Amino acid sequence: MVGVTEPVLLGIVIATALAFDFTNGFHDTGNAMATSIATRALKPKQAVILSAVLNMVGAFLSLTVAATIATGIVDAEIVTLEVVLAGLAGGIVWNLITWLFGIPSSSSHALVGGVVGAVLAAAGTSGVLWSGLTAKVLIPALVAPVVAIIVASVGTSLVTRLTKDVPEKDNDRMFRWGQIGSASLVSLAHGTNDAQKSMGIILLALIAAGAVPADSSVPFWVIVSCALAMALGTYMGGWRVIRTLGKGLVELSSRQGMAAETSSAAVILLSSHFGYSLSTTHVATGSILGSGVGMKGASVRWGVAGRMFAAWLITVPSAALVGAICYWIDSAFGGGTLGSYVVFGILLAVSAAIYIASRRKPVNHSNVNDEWDPVQDSEAYIAESVSVHRPEKMRVKRKELKRSKRRAAKREAEELARLEREAQLEAERASHESLETEDQPAPRKGEGR
Amino acid sequence: MNEFIEWGALANVLIVGTLVGAGLPALFALGVRILAAPGARDDAGEVSTVRLVGAWACFAIVIAAVIGAIYFLASGGH
Numbered sequence: 001m002v003g004v005t006e007p008v009l010l011g012i013v014i015a016t017a018l019a020f021d022f023t024n025g026f027h028d029t030g031n032a033m034a035t036s037i038a039t040r041a042l043k044p045k046q047a048v049i050l051s052a053v054l055n056m057v058g059a060f061l062s063l064t065v066a067a068t069i070a071t072g073i074v075d076a077e078i079v080t081l082e083v084v085l086a087g088l089a090g091g092i093v094w095n096l097i098t099w100l101f102g103i104p105s106s107s108s109h110a111l112v113g114g115v116v117g118a119v120l121a122a123a124g125t126s127g128v129l130w131s132g133l134t135a136k137v138l139i140p141a142l143v144a145p146v147v148a149i150i151v152a153s154v155g156t157s158l159v160t161r162l163t164k165d166v167p168e169k170d171n172d173r174m175f176r177w178g179q180i181g182s183a184s185l186v187s188l189a190h191g192t193n194d195a196q197k198s199m200g201i202i203l204l205a206l207i208a209a210g211a212v213p214a215d216s217s218v219p220f221w222v223i224v225s226c227a228l229a230m231a232l233g234t235y236m237g238g239w240r241v242i243r244t245l246g247k248g249l250v251e252l253s254s255r256q257g258m259a260a261e262t263s264s265a266a267v268i269l270l271s272s273h274f275g276y277s278l279s280t281t282h283v284a285t286g287s288i289l290g291s292g293v294g295m296k297g298a299s300v301r302w303g304v305a306g307r308m309f310a311a312w313l314i315t316v317p318s319a320a321l322v323g324a325i326c327y328w329i330d331s332a333f334g335g336g337t338l339g340s341y342v343v344f345g346i347l348l349a350v351s352a353a354i355y356i357a358s359r360r361k362p363v364n365h366s367n368v369n370d371e372w373d374p375v376q377d378s379e380a381y382i383a384e385s386v387s388v389h390r391p392e393k394m395r396v397k398r399k400e401l402k403r404s405k406r407r408a409a410k411r412e413a414e415e416l417a418r419l420e421r422e423a424q425l426e427a428e429r430a431s432h433e434s435l436e437t438e439d440q441p442a443p444r445k446g447e448g449r
Numbered sequence: 450m451n452e453f454i455e456w457g458a459l460a461n462v463l464i465v466g467t468l469v470g471a472g473l474p475a476l477f478a479l480g481v482r483i484l485a486a487p488g489a490r491d492d493a494g495e496v497s498t499v500r501l502v503g504a505w506a507c508f509a510i511v512i513a514a515v516i517g518a519i520y521f522l523a524s525g526g527h
Contacts, residue, residue, distance in 0.1 A: 061523045135453045143454070147463050155471035162478035170485035178477050178511070185518055192522045259474040266470030267462065269518055274465075276458035 006081070010209040012340045013081050014202050016088045016347070018229040021198035023095040024107040025055055025233025028194065030242040031104065031264070031284035032186035035257035037368060038246030041176035041183075044237070044365035050180075051187040052235040058191020059199075059227035072132040073112060074119040081208055082330050083118040084201060085340055089347045090114025090323030094315060096354045102240035102248070102363070103311045106279035108197065112137055113319025114326075121324035121331075133316075141312050144267075144278035145286030152263035152290025159259045160295050175254040182261035189268050190280055191230065198226045239363040245285065247372045248304045250292030260284075260291035282312065301372070473511050480507030 032054075033047040042050065091111035098105040112133075119127040163171055202222050206212045212219065246252065252260070264280075264287040271278040285308060292300035329346065330339035483489065483504040489496055 058522065131453070135455070139453055143459060147459075147466060150463065151466045151470040154467055155474040158471055158475035159478040162475060162482050165487055166482055166485045167487075171481065174481045174485070175477075178474070181511075181515055185515060188519065189522055255478070258477065259471075262474045262477075263466075263470035265518065266473070267466045269521060270466050270469065271458075271462045273521070274458045274461045276455055276462055278462070 008337045009340050012344050013085050013205045017198050017201045020088045020092050021226050021229040022233035023092050024194050025230035026236050026238045027095045027107050029234045029237050030245040031280050032183045034242045034245035035261055036179050036183045038252045039254040039257040041179045044368055048235050048237040052231040054184055054187035055191035055234045056227045056231040058188040059195035062192050075127045078119050078123045078127045086118035086323045086326035087115030089326040090117055090319040093322045094319040099238050100354050100358050102244040104241045104281050104285055105311050105315050106281040109315045110319045113316035114323035117320030117323030118327040121327040140278050144282035148267050148283045148286025149290035152260050152287040153294030155259040155263050156256050156291045156294030159255050172254050175258045178258040182265050185265040195226045195230045239368050243363050243368045249288050250300050256291035260287040263287040476507050477511050480504040
């Protein structure tokens with residue numbers, strides 16, 4: 001490459017952008033596939049392979065690349081390669097931290113946060129367009145789940161009403177197909193939108209370094225490497241996030257899964273059509289919550305959802321903090337090549353540390369569908385009573401049903417014993433009373449107090 | 450239109466989103482119901498032609514919507 005001003009810096013930025021692309025795929029597999037995995041429409045491995053392939057296809061599908069990063073959110077003139085690098089590092093670190101805790105959080109918000117932090121460190125508060133940040137990032141983060149909850153709950157309630165007297169077996173068989181179709185659409189949309197962000201960043205870096213002319217389109221190797229990085233990330237599967245989305249929020253049936261996934265696809269595509277882009281993650285999470293709200297007898301773990309909302313609110317500030325720190329480190333080493341080496345090294349070290357921390361309690365394709373928590377008593381009793389009295393209202397695993405029947409039988413026996421004891425006591429008391437009434441007016445014993 | 454929330458776009462997303470995002474699953478569910486509701490099968494265990502046509506009409510609309518969505522993505526997603 002002739003005329004490249006800072007080849008090493010450029011190389012590092014490209015590597016980091018691909019790494020971000022990888023974490024993006026990795027982190028967002030769950031948005032599309034968590035419901036299909038949870039309802040066993042697809043085996044976990046099949047699901048991530050399907051999603052990876054569709055993400056890759058999606059990356060090639062459309063090449064209208066927004067060659068801009070955080071337009072309207074930060075002052076475009078300040079975005080240098082160092083800022084982009086620090087921003088990417090912030091995005092990657094936040095993605096990995098939220099993955100470690102199994103929290104689905106928006107990858108694009110993490111990237112925006114990282115860049116905002118780096119710009120703050122580079123140019124102070126004047127470099128950030130605060131109203132743009134509020135209108136394009138912070139408020140949509142609050143709006144997206146609400147919209148998705150509404151759409152998915154309406155959809156779920158319609159679906160469950162329409163199919164309530166259809167045999168469970170037929171429902172599962174057919175809705176699984178619907179679910180796979182809608183989940184595939186979400187994967188495809190993710191590939192189209194998110195791979196292009198990384199392509200845009202790499203193109204920007206290439207232009208900034210003078211490697212390609214300013215009006216260049218995306219070089220083919222950039223498309224291929226971005227598509228591959230995202231597909232690989234998707235295939236690795238952020239199992240922790242998948243587990244939270246599929247099992248943590250709502251116990252999903254295939255009807256709910258289908259309604260949730262269709263609602264996600266519709267809201268994501270329509271929001272980008274109407275120019276009011278909502279985060280895929282926020283929409284997917286909201287849809288899953290909505291599918292719990294819309295179905296009678298389903299329960300939503302609002303505690304888990306609350307933790308997620310909290311994470312979304314701190315995504316931008318936290319990623320910004322990491323981005324700013326990276327930028328400071330970079331400039332402390334004089335910026336340019338040396339600083340970038342240091343930032344890259346630190347990024348590798350932090351990623352390795354997070355990976356090691358994750359090995360302590362690994363979540364993978366084999367245990368992703370395990371029960372979320374040991375069944376609590378209150379929940380068990382409600383499930384038991386519903387499944388015993390109105391079995392059509394609730395799907396219960398056969399094992400659970402047997403267990404609950406055993407419990408019910410045991411309780412019945414206890415109740416019987418208690419009744420017997422009481423009857424005995426009653427009889428005794430009656431005999432006493434009959435004795436007492438002979439001596440004195442017993443019913444008035446307690447009076448006059 | 451407010452400085453912070455684009456109410457117009459948001460209302461569009463919500464209304465059309467509900468129509469499409471809830472309507473398509475409902476249509477699919479209707480198809481499932483036509484095919485598999487109690488009484489859908491006659492004494493020989495066959496589903497009647499009328500029901501088959503009705504159900505596949507529902508599914509066809511859903512499939513058309515999916516193809517439309519793919520076309521939308523391929524044309525740039527805007």
